[in-house]
Amino acid sequence: MKKREDDPVLSAWCESALTYVKGKRLRRELYNELYGHMEDRLSDLTAAGIGKKEAQTMTVRAMGDFNETGRELAGIYKPVWWRVQLVAKIVLIIFALMFAAVLLAFALNGGFQRPVENEIWSAAQSIVYPDCKANLDGYTLGIARVTKGPAGTVYFTLDVRRPLPWSKKASLDHGFYVEDSRGNVYKMPLDDDWDRNRSLHISYAWSGPLTDHYEGTVTGIEDASWFELRYSDYGRELRLRVEPGGDRNDGV
Numbered sequence: 001m002k003k004r005e006d007d008p009v010l011s012a013w014c015e016s017a018l019t020y021v022k023g024k025r026l027r028r029e030l031y032n033e034l035y036g037h038m039e040d041r042l043s044d045l046t047a048a049g050i051g052k053k054e055a056q057t058m059t060v061r062a063m064g065d066f067n068e069t070g071r072e073l074a075g076i077y078k079p080v081w082w083r084v085q086l087v088a089k090i091v092l093i094i095f096a097l098m099f100a101a102v103l104l105a106f107a108l109n110g111g112f113q114r115p116v117e118n119e120i121w122s123a124a125q126s127i128v129y130p131d132c133k134a135n136l137d138g139y140t141l142g143i144a145r146v147t148k149g150p151a152g153t154v155y156f157t158l159d160v161r162r163p164l165p166w167s168k169k170a171s172l173d174h175g176f177y178v179e180d181s182r183g184n185v186y187k188m189p190l191d192d193d194w195d196r197n198r199s200l201h202i203s204y205a206w207s208g209p210l211t212d213h214y215e216g217t218v219t220g221i222e223d224a225s226w227f228e229l230r231y232s233d234y235g236r237e238l239r240l241r242v243e244p245g246g247d248r249n250d251g252v
Helices: 008-020 022-048 051-065 066-076 079-110
Strands: 133-137 138-148 156-162 176-180 185-187 200-205 213-220 227-232 236-242
Touching: 008 022, 008 051, 008 066, 022 051, 022 200, 138 236, 156 227, 176 200, 185 200
Parallel strands: none
Antiparallel strands: 133 138, 138 156, 156 213, 176 185, 176 227, 200 213, 227 236
16 A cells, blocks of 8 residues: 555554455555545644654554544445445346246256157157156156157157156166057067067157156057057066057056
8 A cells, every 4th residue: 555655653553444444446545545644643743842753652542543443434435346246246146046047947847858850759640648657666657749650660758757856867678568459569679589570669868857758669560559568577567558549548
């Protein structure tokens, strides 16, 4: 703050008082004002024949306690930039909270969906089955969309909702198979009796905060009135029935 050889006693009082004031520029301005006033008083006292040391003591004593003076100055002189900075922080916090709320709502609604790579998903046969759900080990499985393509191939999306956000992704590489209304069985490639002409494929697609999304293909289904995605392993069973063209499905 000092730009010249100021009196060390007067300077020390000014600097101590101004520690309460925010803003380097403001402190420098107030320092010059305070010091100038004290310097004038010191000059008057020494001109009246009072010794310098005693004049310094009298000048400082007349100014009062530097802590009290500093707090008063801090309450009076609040730099504009500090106020602007405070308002900017408040606005930033509000926008951050709003942005977080938007992201949370967006994520709970599925997040960024993977671009459609197969025109089959936009075909007119696409049917949504909101009732086709069942529970297994705390996970909720549901067939969300079904499309029957050429050559008896059925495409579907399988949504698996985790019981907790930090629960691990469900493993769908074993135990699942499909059976249709004609009694035909469609198994996955890892099964020993897998038939290429009548097969089931389930592959991971993408994930949201609570739900993992899979794409499934059943090859070889012809004109069956319904088919079921089933799980049977270690005494546990799951059935998701799909009736193409119907108005509902049952999760058993």
